[in-house]
Amino acid sequence: MSPLLAAQNEWAYVAGGYGVTVGALLLLTVATIVRGRRVSRQLPPEERRWL
């Protein structure tokens, strides 16, 4: 394999690693925010102690 091809191959793995990490953390963040809104909506505002 030529050095250029090897470097491209390495970058594909790097992109995969960063994609998985950023994607999973983004998914967790969005899920936390959406579920947080859904659950706290059912709670009376006086019980939302963070407000």
Place this chain on the structure above:
Amino acid sequence: MRPHLDTPAGTDAGGSTGLFRLHPDGTASRGSRTYGLVVLAGVILFLLVALVFSPADTGSENQMGDMVRIMYVHVPVAVACYVAFLVTAITSIAYLWKRTEGWDVLAVASAEIGVVFTFLTLATGSIWGHIAWGTWWEWDARLTSTLVLFIMYLGYLALRGAILDPVVRAKRAAILGVVAFVNVPIVHYSVTWWRGLHQDATVSKVDPSIDGLKLFALMFGMVLAVALYGWLMIHRFRLHYAAARLEASGLDRALAERRAEARPDAVTADAASTDAVPTDAVTTEGTLS
């Protein structure tokens, strides 16, 4: 009427706009929003440093080339998962000691985030291993013990999902939260105790094997991963706190309904017993209450 319905569109109760605008039903506060924006800016800066500004690894004995960039996320997510499980263990001990709901909520919030970080540790490690070792997976001591750690905390979450009684669930989960943490030092020292494919510690020694911008990217990644863990903890704690309050109010409502159903029977029993033997009325009322 709920307070948020009185606020004008595009503003929160405090009148903030743009990125600082808080959703009226969300788990964010002004402080957590500011914290989140700082972390977001840090993530953008980190990606620039890790993928653009830092050089490929050509000087060290390992010669990892561009693959060294995987280390800037692999090591930080592993550190964040250690921190998450340490917090779960500490808050589990605190729950067993104090028996207050807040410690249990903190423990589960931290365990959930820890499981995601452990999954990312395994995934990024596997990607690195495929090009460095030529295999996606190897039953090396570090990899195997990390997989066991992941499965143990999945079990912790499954246990919580399987028990309905909040007090029993909190107690059993707290015991498992403490026991499962024993595996964390085993994971960390596995590269020292057993020889395998996984490399030794890169940073946690007196003379680290990387330096300059590469070391900065790694350290910055670690700080950022812990900061992100902190932000997620704030929101997941509030989410679980709200869920626990709803669960408690649901139980209170169910108890009140049960008492309301039982009360007419008690009145009937009382009325009937006044004509008969008085001690029966006491027994019946005692049973109902």
